[in-house]
Amino acid sequence: MAEAVSGERSREDVRPLPSGEFAAAAQAILDAVNGVIDGKQETAATALMVLLAQGHLLLEDVPGVGKTMLAKTLARAVHGSVSRIQFTPDLLPSDVTGVSMYNQATGTFEFRPGPVFANLVIGDEINRASAKTQSALLECMEENQVSVDGKIYLLSAPFMVLATQNPVEMEGTFPLPEAQRDRFMARIAMGYPDRAAELDMLQAHQNSSPLERLKPVVDTAMLRRMISTVHAVHVSDPVREYVVDLGRATREHPEITLGASPRAMLHVLRAAKARAALGGQEFVLPDDVAGVAHSVLSHRLMVDRRAALNGRDAGAILKEILLRLPVDPAAGRESARRAAGVR
């Protein structure tokens, strides 16, 4: 049996926060991020949601729109350890996870943690690395731990990977296959800023980056409490059913060859819980599920080739499904009232 190593997580206070404190902390993080990145409030909110839902974020867009900047800003706003891996074709798995080295002074093997041992790991241009290295990172993401030489090293908590991927076809790149993208809770396409935001950006960034002046607004302990607050968000049966129905609808849709996996639906639910908490609610609404569906599901769905040729993409299909998927079948029915009455 591998021995669990590391983890400064002792008996600290991880009780859910009162809703006021949670909202204040969340707002502080968002303000900090929005102070650095102009005109990307929604993107920032999604990133924070993923962080609180303990997922990982895939930032996908053309170079130069601020993917890395967003990742760095978020990491800086949260007072946690940050590391950055610039993926290259010659990067090895051990460059990510860390390596056991022989210490001549002590005569023992010592584990040298790799960059993955941080609260926030920025994986730049993940599609440039070889498939082997990619899977090393993906494994860490899934397991929240690293096993080297038969020893298991727990990653820090919270742990979040912000990977960026450049969709422009380039030689020597290994784009993440759809199956691997499944590991990321959400994908964000940054998109270009609008005109005003771009003007502001040019003004703010002409000499120095505002990132340098950014002070962390929450610490990791606080972040863990925020995460535990998200955990405590209630999910009712009708909402769970709605999530399941949504997943089944993607699998049964004729224009989708690969629908959402059960893991994807788990991600949807977790993201919806984070969204509900960020909205100040103590329970998930169908609206939250629908609200996260696009960013959580669209990068996982494989659109039928013919539909794709007709210009259909996963986002549009998902939108249609949501427009038709019945919400809460028992709403307003006698059975619902009985259920509510009987308790």
Place this chain on the structure above:
Amino acid sequence: MTVQRSTDRFRPGAVYLPVSVFIAFALAMAAAGLSAVIFSWSWYLPVLACLLATTAVTAGTRFFTASVWIPYAAGLLALGLALTAAFQSGTALLGFLPTPGSWKGFWGLLGEALNTVQHEVVPVNPGPGITYLTAATVGVFALVTDWIVLRARTPLASAGPLLAVLLVPAFLSYSSVGSWEFAGTALGFVMILAAARRSHRAVDAEERRRNSGQDQGFGAPRGGLGPAWVLSAAAVILTLLLPPFIPGFTDGVFPQGSRLGSLGRASGLNPLLSLNSNLRQTGNGTVISLFTDAPGAPYLRLTTIDSFSGDRWEPDNRDAFLLSPISQMISAGSGAPDGDHGSVQSVTEIHTGDFTSPYLLVPPGTADVFGVTGEWGYDPDNLAVKSRDTGTSAAQNFLADSSVPDWTADGLRALPQARIDVPDRFLALPRTVPPLVSQTAQQLTRNAVTPFDKALALQDYFHGAAFSYSITAPAEKGYDGTGMNVLEQFLKAKSGYCIHYATAMAVMARLAGIPSRVAVGFAPGHATGEVRQGQGGGNTMVGYSVAAKDAHAWPELYFQGAGWIRFEPTPSRGVIPGYAFGPTPADPGADVPVDPRPSVSTAPLPAGPTPTATPTPTTQAAARPVSAWEGIDWPELGWGLAAGVVVLLLAAAPRMLRSLQRRRRLSPQQTAAALSIGAMEELLATAADRGIRAGPAETPRSFGARLARPLGPDGHAAVQELVREYEQARYGSPTAEADPGPDAAAATAAGRIAAVGQELDAGAGPVTRARARWFPPSLFRRG
């Protein structure tokens, strides 16, 4: 949550077919009910053919197209072709393709039908016009019903067209709708409901399958036919139970033969039978005003009736003889004025007002008519003036010159008893004459020598104290009729109104060998007190007004050498002519009249209650003032009120059901969570009543946002609170907290919903508001 999937292809034609079949069935049964108002069954086959052609083509087209409108267009086309083939095959190409000539023919048929509807007495003859109108109406109703059931998706409303067909016999025929026809229609209606439900379910399942959605959702149609079934069952049961109690189905309020005109009042004096409803008018509405220089108020005559077939007495159809334009009228008078007798000349100026009839109201003996608009002809036989085109007597303003022979009783009695030179039809009797009638006639005329004395004996018999005038007392089932059985009934009851008296005397006169006919028109009205000078220094003309309740019928008897002579057997109505002013029976109740006493009166004809030198020839009963309350029949009024209450209850039923539903949903006798859900349900229904429906994929919150958008701040807040509470109850974690004052919570929720309803109303049109209140859609189609 199961998704119903059919492996075979969805075929709307097959899914909708049963509905079409039952619609055709129900309409065929309802149309069969029309046999109560249309004679024989010969009209039914063309109607059925057109109905079947329409529904078959509509339903069949659905097998080939998914379009909504093409089947209806095809059905309409089929109806048009079927109508052409059935009614205009002569003018059509290949027997069924309409040509311009066919259109003209249809137009003519329509005119004929309208003429029938306006002027004929039910049951009408199954002429091509009425058959065409029935076939076209039933065919169009088939399409409308189809649309109501399948497209508007309100199967319950299909009762409308069915009832519309059934109501015709219900209102117009005293025998009402036959039980079988009614039961068949009701069965068809229930089958339509069932089939529609099935079809709509299949269509919904198909829709869901196509949308790859799941079962049903928030605000999705939930097939909540509960209230609909309750309503329809209640309607059917009520309809089955009520006919014995509602006067309209048998007698009373809607007596046989009466019909409502365009303005909702009985229009026109359809000879004989619509007279009944006129008679029963308690109001004093003036129909006709006139000025005359005649010595007394004149009778006004429409036409005469001479054919007593036994079942019903119809106005003579003498259109063929109406060849003479009125300009060629000659003073035929009531027979040619005898040289030995003078005649009374008079000029009468008549304003017909809104009295509508194909016949013109003229005083008896009218020799000429001036100033009448439209083309009119006169019947030399009975001097009736009738429109030769489609004109009516309404709003006519004309002068009538009349000349009435001045007969005396002695003059009539002294007539030579020569061979009678009128056609035999004036002596024709019904196939079977009840013995009571013939015995009475024989007994009465036994002692009289001359025909005039016989007639006088008959008249005096009816003026006996045993007889009383009543427009309602004997109004049992069918008593408004004029058949022979009614006559017998009348002689037993000794109570009735002018039609009974007039026809009884006419029939008994024929039994005594005197040719007779019944004239229909108006008894003299009341003097208005207005006096004007006649044109060109003519005589002084006195103004009279004639009201609907003055409608009257009286017998005219033919005496060889004198012509047609008017009698007045009806007690307390009309004016007994001077020559016929017989003795008042000395002993009341005497069956055998005393010997007719010759009248010494020389009063001009017709004598009226005007101050003349002659004795006033009115009976005591006629002079008796009638109090305003006397004309009211209390039991009938009671039934009318009861019927009104029932109709009001039925009309208010949806509103009451809706109110019950609201109270149940917002009942304080439930947990706070259940109340919140009930409140949301009620909010959805409130919005649906105003035409705002939650989509199946719409979350409560997005629906609330959409609903609140046009509302003011109060409505906005109310919607938000209702949605928030619903979400807490439905999606929130269960809390163990005690319900905090459910009474207060229920009141708050009710207040919020009322506020939302009011704000929605403020933004809605009057139709939407009225529908939300009286016919809430949420009750009939949920979701």
